[in-house]
Amino acid sequence: MREAPCIMIIRPTSEGVHILAPAKLNLFLEVEGKRSDGYHELTTLMVTVDWHDELQFEQTAGDAIVFTCDHPTLPLDADNLVVRAANLLRHATSTAQGAKIHLTKRIPSQAGLAGGSSDAAATLSGLNTLWDCRLTQADLANLAAQLGSDVPFFLNGPAAICRGRGELVTPVPVLREYHFVLLCPPTGVPTALAFRHLKLSGHRRSLDNCLNAWMAADPQRLGHALFNRLQPVAEQLVPRLTQTRDALKSLGPLLDGHLMSGSGSTYFGLCRNGAVAHAAARKLQTLEQGIVRVVACGP
Ligand code: C5P
Numbered sequence: 128m129r130e131a132p133c134i135m136i137i138r139p140t141s142e143g144v145h146i147l148a149p150a151k152l153n154l155f156l157e158v159e160g161k162r163s164d165g166y167h168e169l170t171t172l173m174v175t176v177d178w179h180d181e182l183q184f185e186q187t188a189g190d191a192i193v194f195t196c197d198h199p200t201l202p203l204d205a206d207n208l209v210v211r212a213a214n215l216l217r218h219a220t221s222t223a224q225g226a227k228i229h230l231t232k233r234i235p236s237q238a239g240l241a242g243g244s245s246d247a248a249a250t251l252s253g254l255n256t257l258w259d260c261r262l263t264q265a266d267l268a269n270l271a272a273q274l275g276s277d278v279p280f281f282l283n284g285p286a287a288i289c290r291g292r293g294e295l296v297t298p299v300p301v302l303r304e305y306h307f308v309l310l311c312p313p314t315g316v317p318t319a320l321a322f323r324h325l326k327l328s329g330h331r332r333s334l335d336n337c338l339n340a341w342m343a344a345d346p347q348r349l350g351h352a353l354f355n356r357l358q359p360v361a362e363q364l365v366p367r368l369t370q371t372r373d374a375l376k377s378l379g380p381l382l383d384g385h386l387m388s389g390s391g392s393t394y395f396g397l398c399r400n401g402a403v404a405h406a407a408a409r410k411l412q413t414l415e416q417g418i419v420r421v422v423a424c425g426p
Contacts, residue, residue, distance in 0.1 A: 181231040372387070
């Protein structure tokens with residue numbers, strides 16, 4: 128059994144609102160083409176997993192957004208998506224209310240796990256509740272898309288096909304539990320850089336195999352159908368990522384498949400069950416290549 132939920136969880140508290148904001152993995156990511164606005168057209172299958180940042184939202188007497196974070200190097204100004212999300216919601220609803228927001232950061236940054244996007248989605252949902260704005264899911268999705276391509280997905284977890292820039296979200300059911308082992312190397316990959324260095328040629332991979340395996344709830348088939356167009360680009364930009372990939376590869380039959388998530392730099396292995404994922408994690412830990420974590424997603 129999973130120890131924690133794999134979706135965004137919103138809980139009212141005596142002081143305000145508490146949210147668990149999950150990380151995501153991309154099980155499939157194809158880049159269909161470059162758009163005239165500079166973004167890339169994507170087809171991706173994303174799932175949320177039970178690894179969370181935590182956010183606490185509290186009412187204040189004044190109208191300021193007071194943001195604090197336990198992570199020493201994250202920006203606390205509008206460079207942080209949490210602050211941007213709070214300001215955007217305030218502007219969209221013309222509210223004069225303020226809030227104290229505290230972020231406990233657990234999901235690594237620039238890791239392909241979209242922790243910052245998840246925090247932004249949590250902020251929209253949390254302040255919508257705290258301030259009693261009564262925006263609909265559609266209103267929130269619209270604001271989320273203005274904050275980043277991955278943000279709308281987190282309003283729709285635990286699994287979805289995302290198209291367009293990533294903001295066109297079609298939820299898909301999760302019919303069984305899936306277990307993953309993650310290896311997050313210390314070097315991140317900036318998303319914009321990965322897309323900028325991508326050279327598109329040849330045919331595009333169809334989502335069909337991966338989606339059929341997902342809908343058949345068959346981890347072995349799913350393991351064979353994992354695909355990420357951005358992985359070779361990230362490995363060119365950060366050559367040490369090939370070591371991360373090789374570490375996963377060295378686990379052999381412990382994994383049904385392995386892949387880099389998003390634009391990197393986290394790699395994940397898909398495992399038959401939780402016990403196998405923990406056995407894989409113990410082996411990865413001995414290699415000392417980065418943060419090792421077992422996660423799951425499920426219904
Ligand atoms: O949307 P987001 O701010 O997360 O994207 C970060 C950067 O990644 C964009 O500025 C863009 O360079 C690149 N990107 C892209 N196509 C996408 C998503 C992101 O080119 N679909």
